[in-house]
């Protein structure tokens with residue numbers, strides 16, 4: 001009896017002292033509440049003119065390890081289609097102890113991208129244009145994620161002068177992209193380590209693949225699919241997102257080009273969303289041909 005009491009006490013002790021942040025409360029998705037939406041509006045990240053309506057956005061709670069090895073809890077806003085995929089990505093990063101400095105929605109920086117980068121903030125959603133363009137960024141769809149900007153710079157190149165500019169400034173220390181260097185400590189928090197985790201979960205376009213600018217911190221869904229997911233109802237969009245990810249995982253290739261090739265057989269030019277809006281049946285025929293081929 002005494003032995004049993006000791007065993008029970010030990011079990012209770014471990015249950016109380018060990019609370020794994022990898023539980024349902026730490027990783028969760030919820031709709032944007034009215035109060036939260038006001039905070040976003042006041043923080044310059046969402047307005048009634050935003051391309052994504054508030055009911056298509058989700059607030060994620062994400063557990064992560066910081067650079068000091070401490071467990072932290074962050075928040076991220078994403079489009080509904082990728083809520084599960086993004087939680088899977090960050091659970092995997094947590095499992096691998098991949099350090100992330102902090103994860104805060106952009107209203108903490110009044111929507112100021114430079115301020116968020118300087119604070120080494122990891123984030124996703126903000127209704128804004130591509131820097132230096134009038135086109136909406138994929139961040140405005142809640143389908144682009146920037147991780148550890150200090151470890152993963154945004155590099156712009158002046159083609160006339162050959163001068164490269166690093167944003168944030170502190171990211172110059174990570175201009176050299178080698179993880180391990182002779183005589184130097186191995187570095188952590190660099191995007192190269194986690195490209196596959198993002199890619200396997202639908203975020204297979206990485207800014208580190210670009211020529212100019214090079215955006216090492218940036219993982220995204222293609223803008224043509226971002227537009228399509230918004231045109232579809234949430235259920236159809238979610239299913240399509242899953243199929244697109246599955247196609248990438250089977251073929252290790254993006255589906256975008258192949259799908260456009262199929263769609264173009266009508267002889268008409270257009271974007272994915274143009275084809276979808278014009279003829280949903282034709283779109284489904286082409287999409288299913290690639291994602292559910294007959295054996």
Ligand SMILES: [Zn+2]
Nearest residue numbers: 144145146218
């Ligand atoms: Zn970005």
